Amino acid sequence: MPVSVTMPRLGESVTEGTVTRWLKQEGERVEVDEPLLEVSTDKVDTEIPSPAAGVLTRIVVGEDETADVGSELAVIAGEGEDTGSAAPAPAQEAEQADEPEPAAPTTPSTEKPAEDEAPAPQTASAGSAEGTEVTMPALGESVTEGTVTRWLKQVGETIEVDEPLLEVSTDKVDTEIPSPVAGTVLEIKVPEDETADVGAVLAVIGSADAKPAAAPAPAAPAPKAEAPKAEAPKAEAPKAEAPKVETAPAPQIAKASEAEPAAPAPAAVASNGAGDAGYVTPLVRKLAAEKGVDLSTLTGTGVGGRIRKQDVIDAAEKAAAEKAAAEKAAAEKAAAEKAAAEKAAAAKAPAAAAPAAAAPAAAPAKAKAEPSPLRGRTEKLTRIRATIARRMVESLQVSAQLTTVVEVDVTKIANLRNKAKADFQAKHGVKLTFLPFFALATVEALQQHPVVNSSLDLEAGTVTYHGAEHLGIAVDAPKGLVVPVIKDAGDLNLAGLSKRIADLADRTRNNKIGPDEIGGGTFTLTNTGSRGALFDTPIINQPQVGILGLGAVVKRPVIVNDPELGEIIAPRSMVYLALSYDHRIVDGADAARFLVTLKERLEAGQFEADLGL
Incomplete structure (x- = not known):
């Protein structure tokens, strides 16, 4: 009797999934619990195993199509309807090499070994x-x-x-x-x-x-190591000669023999659902696509030769380093050729040397303006990008968000930083940036204005004014925006905040951040000014009620009051601070008071004690 394969519920609140890849095609045989297809949701990428043994007679939902939970994905014919049932015999013979009966090539005998063998590698x-x-x-x-x-x-x-x-x-x-x-x-x-x-x-x-x-x-992943007897490797010999060994009842046992015939054709190995050296998980495959890594060129370091996430990251970093080295060598060669040309031109015509040199100087600027590789492409959203998109929209839907901006003169901080940054780095091992000054002043302002450091629960009819300042720091990581949290930031001084910010940012960008470090924040800082933006209107990170956007510190002429000269125009280091807040609990006056407290603390610039000056 045909068996229907349906879309499972892949986590709470998940109502649908997208078929990203079929590991078996119509007409191919599949065993119980053998990987049949790959499915992606906003929470997880995973494989769906076959609920029965038989032949895949019909695929209902194609690749890149979305189906609701419980809907039919495919149909598998029963055992009696399979015309190619002789294929599993050689694999079964190899699996039972430790028994004195090598025969039993019939289809009915294959189902029981599959049920007996499969759980071992899966559950250990x-x-x-x-x-x-x-x-x-x-x-x-x-x-x-x-x-x-x-x-x-x-x-x-x-x-x-x-x-x-x-x-x-x-x-x-x-x-x-x-x-x-x-x-x-x-x-x-x-x-x-x-x-x-x-x-x-x-x-x-x-x-x-x-x-x-x-x-x-x-x-279990290596069949020769599975059998404790010395004769077990000999029993594997006929297995390599069987052209249909990929349909063995226990796919994880058969994977080693599949790797040999598949070696000349990497594409065939990649389509295999077994965990051999050519197979990678959906998570690793997506990472490779994002970083432009060709999986067929990698040698896996995982169990059984499996390609791991770190293999892809290492390959991407190596390629980037090689590209940078090649570009540097090309630039040096071009510079040397240019210098030689200028020298030769100067020797022949000194007066024309300057114009002659100007022409080739403009060429490299055009050569560097290469188009982005993303131009003209259409690709799937990554799970983290889809999650960010959903949560940003949800944040705007559930809270009444408003942004207030103030301008701050941070000239005193800029002067202190220039005076102390060399000694600070030598003493603490991190660079002294503007960000820890803003973080320290923000924490102090939150302590004075707890309404900005709160969370609202309308269903319960309560508002919680947090007793500690858990400061989130938005980090532009390779896989998307991540917000690690500095727990109890109010207990740290300037040096402590500098170290924590540098440490969290580095580990976030290198995917080494712990799961307990990206939750529990009560207020967030986002430093969009690090890329030159003057200010923006950041979206609140729920369930918080406030987020502070830091603009670029820019030196420009400003009218200031001099005690002796009165109003004069002088160069000053200026920055815009943009506070987005939840107007359901934070009023405009509350936001203004918070920003004024922050502005006064920064413009006073009294951080000498923190810097040891």
Whole structure:
């Protein structure tokens, strides 16, 4: 009887998913729990396994099409309707090499081994192992689930307290999960590329002398290591000769033999749903597309040769470095040729040397103005970009936002910074920028005006005036805007804020930020002036009620009052500060009072004690 494959519910509040890739095509055979297709939602990218064994007779939803939860995606014919059922026989023979009966090539015998073998590599179960359970942590606000992208330890291996155990990905962050205890990994309950809810058990860790019941399970990805007998490698020999071995009942067992015939054709390997060296997870594939990395040129460093996220990042950085080196070499060569040409021209015609030199000087400017590679392209939104888009619109819909701007003279701070920045960097190891001055003054102003450091709950009819200042700092990261939070910023001085800002920004851009560091903020700073903008009207980061936009510090002529000369025009370092606030709880007068307090603190410029001057 045909079996319908439907769109599963991939997390709370998820009502639909987009088919990004079919791993099997119509007419191909599929086994129970073998990856059938890849689906993407705003929360997770994942594989959908086949609910039954048989032949994929019809694909209902094509690639790049969206379907509601519960709708039909494909139809799989029953066992009796499969005409190509002889293919699984060689693979089954190899799987049962440790038994004295090599035969049983018939279709009915393939289903049971698939059910017996498949759970081993997926769960790495240690039987009835008892110990400490490792659960999926809450990886940020509103995150209800996470996807296991890589296990750093396997069943039977020892691990120390706080040693990284696995890598997990969500729509907000990719991070490592440390072990809560020291001991031996007894059981892995959630395999790689599968999603688990927050609080779900991921693994079990026992005492250091514990013996897991299924210790050989980690070797499952490599068939030669699976069988403990010395004869097992010989049993694999006929498997490599079988042209249809990719349809084996247990796809993770068959993957090693698939890699050999597929090597000359990387595209064929990439279309395979098994976890071999040519296969990458949807998360890694999207990252490669964003960074322009050709996956067929990479050698994976993951388990079984799998290409990991870090492999893609390293390849992108290497390519960028090589490109920069090539551009530098070309520029140096051009400069040398230009100098030689100018020298030769000057020797022949001194009077015409200047015009002659001017002509080639203009050429490089045109050569540098290359069009962006994004021009003329249409591509899918990344999950984080789609999430940012949704949350920005939601913020404008749920709160009454208004922006007030003031102009601040920060000449005294600019002079202090120029005087102290060399000693400050030598002492604290970070550059002294304008941002920590603004951060310190903001925290002090929030302490005086708690209404700007609050959150509103209309359903409960309450407003919470926070007892601490948890300052969010908007960071322009490669994958999109991320807002890490400096917890208890009010307890830090200028040097402390400088270090925390530099540390958070660096780890955010290098994707090393922890999930507990991007939630819980009570107020946010966004430094749009770092790219030259005078000011903007930033959107509030919900459920906060205020965000401060910092414009560019610009030196320009300003009328000032001199004690002796009266009003004079003098060059001053000026900046615009734009406060967007929730008018449901913050009135215009409240916003103005907050900004005036901030302006007076910055213009007074009394930071000598913080700088040791």
